[in-house]
Amino acid sequence: MTYRFSANDQFNYEILLALGSAWRRGADVGEVLSTAATLAADGGDRSGDENGGGKSEEEAWVRAWGGLGRAVREQAEKCAAQGRAVSARDAYLRAAGYFGMAMVAVDACPDPEARLRELFAEHRTCFGRFAAAGDPPAERVTIPYEDRTMPGYLFGPPDRTGALPTVIVNNGSDGPISTAWTLLGAPAVERGYRALLFDGPGQQSLLFEHGVTFRPDWEQVITPVVDFLTARADVDARRLVLAGISQAGYGVPRALAFEHRIAAAVADPGVVEVVASWWPHLGPDLRALWESGDREAFDRILYEAMAESPALAARWRWRAKPYGIESPFDLLTEVSRYTVLPVAHRITTPLLITDPEGEHFWPGASARLHDALPGPKELIRFTEAEGAHLHCEPLGRARFEQRVFDWLDERLGVDSGAGLAGRGSPLEEERKFS
Template sequence: MRYRFGENDQFDYEARLALGAVWQHGADAGEVLTAASDAADGGAEQWFASWTALARRVHEQAGKSAAGGHRVSARDGFLRAAGYFGTAMVAVDACAGPRARLREVFGEHRACFDRFAEAWDPPAERVSIPYEGMSLPGYLISPPGRTEPLPTVIVNNGSDGPISGAWTLLGAPAVARGCRALLFDGPGQQTMLFDHGVTFRPDWEKVVTPVVDFLTARPDVDARRVVLAGISQAGYWVPRALAFEHRIAAAVADPGVVSVAESWWRMLGPELRALFDSGDRAMFDRVIVEGLGSDPALAAVWRWRAKPYGIPSPFDLLTEVGTYDVTAVAGRITTPLLITDPEGEQFWPGASQRLYDALPGPKELVRFTAAEGAQLHCEPLGRALFEQRVFDWLDTRLACAGPRED
């Protein structure tokens, strides 16, 4: 497909992701194309302004629909507005006053998603999942008219995506197929990071196990048919959790990730890797800081990607990221795991195949190609095809697991 939404690779990708959300009512094609066109090659400030203006306009329209009793129009409008605010946030670290802007726009984003969740039929349940003396916030969303124990998909978000994206990418197709979907913010994600300062951790089983405990204690969840599905960096977190948490009936990693640090070193290159490997912390930090100071665009990407780790020293940050590696525990995974392998994967190329090869248990590698229009990280424009292949596989696996015996 010969098209681009501007010269900025990240903005081009985000526009594709927004356009793909049309499939699950998370965007409107005309709105996305107009905003992307207005923002094309205008820099971060223009990107932020275009998408926030669109989000606020759609939010206002959704409010009028709600006031008039038009539930479906309001529901879909609030979801679109939430997604557009999420798209705007991608540029916040390259704008002036990023902290204040993030605080303002993130609040608007979550308020819109809350209104969407309330307008769902039945209204989504706001949940608090006990976690190490605090709680993880989430939404349990169900198909209409179903009160019996149902298969439930735990939607594991990635490193920086909005919860509206987790819904359109994984939650909505799960609910459409008769499952409940649990969306939640884990350490380093959204509310846990922005409101509570809780950062990422590599031992994600310590996150997933409390989530599974919470779900399996509920009478409306079929404990024998709980699914763990993750997008983007959750392609590491899902297999890491599966190595220790064995109550999951089936799982999805979109895509597979063996070592999170690989995406960082692709950005930094071999010379900086050699300097890092030398162990000269002071020199490495100095070179990185100087390099970021001379390249504002790269500095913005660094700040956005580093934020969830909460580690100021580049050397210490990359040392920590290096611990996010599933190699040593992949042999413990026995849960059936489907791994996507999109052509042109730009962050972890080749990792899906390597993860697949390392798994000893039931596994499936599903490729998505440019010829199908489903290439790139998380198949942004191939959502219908993704759902068909991935959820058909899940349906088969859940049927094998059988319903809960009460």
């Protein structure tokens, strides 16, 4: 990676995401850099780990970002009590993001499930208060899904009523809803779209609070969402967008193969086979052992490796959590079912696929998905030279929004300038304060 704030690759990436989210007020650059610098200087304080007297790098991470989240939440509550709505709203969003960062390492902490429940509750409380403080306030919605419902938030732009084009924001495997907002929801609303953020199987509240795990037939998730939106008078059913981030780069094309009421879609990035992100961490020998079908030997080797490395065990548990499968062999067998190839020929919806340089989870998959599509498609490259590289372009948000939403506007006939109605031209706005 070009930019390094932590020796831990996962933590470094989370810091990059946080810095990029400052573009949408999801973090404060100074708060992020100060916390990252403190963690780097501390080095995890592992001196007493063997005897229980110190804390691991992962636990230091959880404490630092959870602590920052609580400090910012406290400030938000003070501002709200004083009637300072804008300051409170912005602080609640930042706090939600920091709690989301803390959650990625809870599996390395003592009593991880209790820590996760605590952090997730704080995260969702802050995001809910942010959403309620919007202009207009977001609507909390429940989407019928099989024998239960999926929770979500429907955001809309200010001073606009009636049936509007709407972006369905499809989150990835473990990202918090605050990240889904800063990556896709906020730019959609600013351009005059409604934006629906929701938790599906394997995601956030459905996973953490109800134990509902992922499923490969993602169309069974998106079709109820489309049914819900098309029944609303404030949604233009002819101009629905399905946009997915991270592992939703699989879920989006999978759903499009069966759900044809979507007018245009975005996969950031494209994912052909979800399991492809697992093999680089395991190596060719373990992959060959898995392919041989020797479940007992495969599981034994993985369990021994995790026993020797608590950090490895924690990362494995975090990535495995959305699937709800304990056996490593069975888990990889299940993840291998998540492939778009058998149904790619059914996709006719116009699909934009991002292709960031340095994609480290699914390298080459965006081009591979693009080549497999029979219908309208576009592949957009993001490069290191422009600062918009890496998975989900963490630091290139302005470029991402411009390219992706200009493409969507053109496809759907949306006038994004209407989202700025009432503001006047930049020159007129400047004259007001001169």
